[in-house]
Amino acid sequence: MTTVVNKTAHEFDKQRLEALLSRRFFYAPAFEIYGGVAGLYDYGPPGSALQANIINEWRRHFIIEEGMHELDTTIMTPAPVFETSGHVARFADWMVKDTKTGDVLRADHLVKNVLEARLKGDLEARGQAAAPAKVDEKAKKKKKEVATTVKQLPDETVAEYEKILAQLDNYSGPDLGQLCRTHDLRNPDTGNEVGEPQLFNLMFASSIGPTGQHPGFLRPETAQGHFLNFSRLLEFNNNRIPFASAQIGRSFRNEISPRAGLLRVREFTMAEIEHFVDPLDKRHPRFKEVRDIKLGFLSATVQAEGKTNLSFITIGEAVDQQIVANETLGYFVARIYLFLVKIGIDPKRLRFRQHMANEMAHYATDCWDAEIHNSTGWTECVGCADRAAYDLTVHSNRTGHPLVVRQALSEPIITEREVPEFDKKAIGKTFGKDTGTVQKVVAELCQEDLVALKEALAKDEAQISRPDGSKIHIPSSVLKIERKTIKQNIREFTPNVIEPSFGLGRILYMLLEHNYWSRAQDVERGVLSFPPLVAPTKCLVVPLSAREEFEPLTAEVSSKLRKAGVFSRVDDSSVSIGKRYARNDELGTPFGVTIDFASLKNRTITLRERDTTDQLIGSVDEVIEVVTELVLGSLTWEGASKRLAKYEGVQDVE
Known part of the structure; x- marks a missing residue:
């Protein structure tokens, strides 16, 4: 952990963040020099490293800590698998078409975006009405420019819009069409009316074999690979349940209108867990470890009332009151929370929202989404569902293969x-x-x-x-x-399944937004305050210059950091040390060591902390030991300050 600092009074600036991400190649549109394809992105070096570190921590937090069985199943899937699972019939979103241009929009996103824009305009209009009469010419001009979009709404209309947004996920296709007609919701890009909602299946169809005799799909989730291998997994687990399997891999969804960067893409990395449990006993042996964790819950009941008020209660209370269906589901909700906070998500901007009746997946009996607040609003990043016995039952019925547990009775x-x-x-x-x-x-x-x-x-x-x-x-x-x-x-029975499912690209983007800020003294100087756990580079090695005499010590420090398992980079470019540190602050590098002329004589180096820019000094081996502990999380910056001397800006060269 690093020292908490008062980072800046400046408001979050998405444009500056996006410019930084593009400039430092965290990610970029795929096939860009060919014009690109919406919803497809390539990760650059820092983005790839950030994703890899998130995955490494996910494996430690879930697979290793929970003793899960890891799988790697195929992406290409024969059509009968998804016909049986219900995806061919039900894995779809409602779309609408611009009646004049033919542009396609996702119906629920159209409703959300237009109503939110109107509510924002209402707030601005009310703010303008309350503003002082004296305004400068620029403000007058700006007011004139936005007059067409800024409009004060009647109080009852505001209340109606807020109620619609609170239960948006519960509307059917016909409901969404009625909302568009009732409230005159049009394509915001053209102002044109839209047609009636139509279902669009999100799976990419393909074929297997040279003549295409075997129709198939690119998987939209990794889950089916777990269910089809259940018998082997059960045998591997000595025919005992409960147990969990886990998988990290690529999935594909042919999104209708991907327009929100990494938040809605057509190819992405998922991390999924299938926890198989006795349907008659959904207790969890480790639930007591998490029962006192307090979370923000948005239940289906509250949403149905058109409200978004959170209940802040412990997960133990949520299970006891049957807000969350059972202990195992509750246990994973709490573990999801701990994981997200550990990697750098702001807990104040994290909530758990329960699926409403029409929104609930065809296989689920209860489902909670971990939603994270960002510049576009609340976004689902993790789903945690009780899939009951649906998947194993339908695949067993289709194939005749018994996907059951046979348990000897005492x-x-x-x-x-x-x-x-x-x-x-x-x-x-x-x-x-x-x-x-x-x-x-x-x-x-x-x-x-x-x-x-x-x-x-x-x-x-x-x-x-x-x-x-x-x-x-x-x-x-x-x-x-x-x-x-x-x-x-x-006793022979079909186990139930509790499934936590993570969209890693969305989580990565949330980390970028939640950890971006700028120096109070220089708004253009961006910083990404990643926890060392997930930072792409852990330590920057900065020799005073590229002169030959610095090379041996620079090589020694780099080698010792590598042997200690600390990923580091050397920056011996010709720009000033301040600029070198500033551009690595943009990359989220938490620590840096400086090698100067005194280092060559005294074998001492300085250690800089990213957020505070505080510096300490010690011998090469002392500093490397401290950096290693800081990166591992076994030492805080406060603790490091007690082990190393504060650097006052000058070293003696004698």
């Missing part, structure tokens, strides 16, 4: 129930090719239906329905149903 369970028994010879003669259908339908009947069928068999009036709805008469000579005492030594 004490047998003795029950009485109705048991159907077919006469094997009679059923084949009676039903022929329908034999399998009859057996399957009867086998799937519940106890209540079996009792009714037993009574009908006694009257020779027994009928069952085929999957197409047609009836089949079953004679009593073919089927008997008897009540038997069953002794059960093995």
